[in-house]
Amino acid sequence: xxxxxxxxxxxxxxxxxxxxxxxxxxxxxxxxxxxxxxxxxxxxxxxxxxxxxxxxxxxxxxxxxxxxxxxxxxxxxxxxxxxxxxxxxxxxxxxxxxxxxxxxxxxxxxxxxxxxxxxxxxxxxxxxxxxxxxxx
Amino acid sequence: xxxxxxxxxxxxxxxxxxxxxxxxxxxxxxxxxxxxxxxxxxxxxxxxxxxxxxxxxxxxxxxxxxxxxxxxxxxxxxxxxxxxxxxxxxxxxxxxxxxxxxxxxxxxxxxxxxxxxxxxxxxxxxxxxxxxxxxxxxxxxxxxxxxxxxxxxxxxxxxxxxxxxxxxxxxxxxxxxxxxxxxxxxxxxxxxxxxxxxxxxxxxxxxxxxxxxxxxxxxxxxxxxxxxxx
Numbered sequence: 001x002x003x004x005x006x007x008x009x010x011x012x013x014x015x016x017x018x019x020x021x022x023x024x025x026x027x028x029x030x031x032x033x034x035x036x037x038x039x040x041x042x043x044x045x046x047x048x049x050x051x052x053x054x055x056x057x058x059x060x061x062x063x064x065x066x067x068x069x070x071x072x073x074x075x076x077x078x079x080x081x082x083x084x085x086x087x088x089x090x091x092x093x094x095x096x097x098x099x100x101x102x103x104x105x106x107x108x109x110x111x112x113x114x115x116x117x118x119x120x121x122x123x124x125x126x127x128x129x130x131x132x133x134x135x136x
Numbered sequence: 137x138x139x140x141x142x143x144x145x146x147x148x149x150x151x152x153x154x155x156x157x158x159x160x161x162x163x164x165x166x167x168x169x170x171x172x173x174x175x176x177x178x179x180x181x182x183x184x185x186x187x188x189x190x191x192x193x194x195x196x197x198x199x200x201x202x203x204x205x206x207x208x209x210x211x212x213x214x215x216x217x218x219x220x221x222x223x224x225x226x227x228x229x230x231x232x233x234x235x236x237x238x239x240x241x242x243x244x245x246x247x248x249x250x251x252x253x254x255x256x257x258x259x260x261x262x263x264x265x266x267x268x269x270x271x272x273x274x275x276x277x278x279x280x281x282x283x284x285x286x287x288x289x290x291x292x293x294x295x296x297x298x299x300x301x302x303x304x305x306x307x308x309x310x311x312x313x314x315x316x317x318x319x320x321x322x323x324x325x326x327x328x329x330x331x332x333x334x335x336x337x338x339x340x341x342x343x344x345x346x347x348x349x350x351x352x353x354x355x356x357x358x359x360x361x362x363x364x365x366x
Contacts, residue, residue, distance in 0.1 A: 048242065050199045050250075051317055082203075085243055089310045089319035096311040115235035119329040126304050 023064075025057055030080075032058055034065055040074040041065060047080065047087035055090045062094040072105040073098060077121070078136070081114060088120060092127060099128040107132045165354070166340040170291045173335030173361050177272060180265050184212060188260040190252050190277075198249060206242035209264055210234045216266055217366070233271070233366055236330050237264075240273055240362055243322035247360070248277035250318075251287075255280075256355050273362040278355050284338060287358070290320070291336055299327045326362060333363040 024033040030045035041062065049055050065073060075094075083091070098104050108124055110117035112135050125131050169175075186205055188198070214234050220226035241262060248260045256278045265272040279287065293302065303324045310316055326332040337359045 046203065048203045050196070050246070052319070053317065082238065082242075084239075084246065085321035085325055086319045088321055088325065089307065092307040093311040096308065113231075115232045116239060116329075120325060123303065123307070123329070127307060 023061065025061060032061060034061060038074065039065075039070040039072055040076055042076045042079075044079040046082035047090070048082055048084045049086060051086050052089065055086060059090060059093065062090075063097065066094065066097045066101060066104070069101055069104060071103070072107065074107045074109060076109045077117060078109055078111045078114075080117075083116060083120070088123075092124065095124050095127050095131065105132075106130070107134060110135045112136060162341045162355075164339050165342050166338075168288070168338045169335065170288065170338075171295055171335035172333040172363065173337050173359075174272070174363075175337075177265060178267075180267075182216070182266050184209060184264045186262050188249075189257075190249070190254060190260055191257065195249060199246075202242055202245040202249060205245060205262070206238050209241045209262070210238035213237045213264070213266070213271060229366075236364055237271060240326055240330065240332065240364060243326065244273055244275040244360060244362065247322060248275050251277065251279055251283065253278040253280045253355065258355065258357065269365060271364045271366055273364070274359060275362075276357060276359045279358050281340075281354060281356055284356055284358075288338070294323055294327065294334070299324060303328045330364060332365075335361040335363075337361075 023036065024031070026033075030043070030047055032044075033042050034040070035042060047055075047058075049058075052059075075091075095106065095108075098106050106128060108121060108131060110121050110133065112118060118135065121133055121135070125133055186209075188201075192198075211234065214230050217230045217233050218226070219230045241264070244262060248262070252260055258278045260277045261275070263274040265274070303321070306320055306324060310319055310321075323334055327334060339357045339359075341355045341357060
């Protein structure tokens, strides 16, 4: 029996494991991907799932980003064409989770060419006043 | 597209609830109206109606159809707001209307599918009307009697409280509630972000056909009206 045989995964192993978990989800309708080097979450397409249960895998991905507590998180929504109300709830949950960590700076990037973003993204700032909204 | 006059469509005895032969004659027992609901819209030459038979496919399979239908309604509406190469503001307005119609129609369809009383064969419908200064959405579905009081309580909240505050409170509540299934944000975003006016009509209906248990079954139809200023 070797000295470093481990029966249970250590805390560091679990951290590595969580990093290996799906950091990209790609479907016919949307893609969400976490770029760890840039600490940026890129969203693309349409989030039109039928409720919080269906949004589960996306919530898990966002939760693991917040739990890693990088000093800054950028949420890039510039290619997110459509977001339904359950999706608004899901993104708000993420912003609230980041706010609760207290030590994470947050930037949300949106597009002026996608009308819903100009109407609805400002609400995220109401949830987290230090959040920087970049509409281009 | 159907070519029925509004007066025909506006009657609960007709569009939402007749078309099933075995349903028999329906009588409206009670009507309650909330918010800004226009009982008789002026007769229109331009309108679009879509009907869905709720029992034809399971909800999961039908879900994608909501997005397709909403996008179709939105694309159709842009015909009436043509873009202009020399006027960038016209193109911007067209894009804004397309996006707003797509969002509102999608939310209304999601609601009709999510909260429909699957025990009734009644048709779910969404109608779209264009006026000179507004687009009117009319969505109808059946709801379970027992769900009506909670729904009406929520509507009262929407009509009496500050929509901005209510919206933020709801976001915080959703975030704190792990098991929550309903975001309750659809109507709030329409009011808060799209400045739409909302109204609801509840109609309790009884059928002259006996139910399985021998009694006269009661159904409740709810019609949601959204007015979007353009």
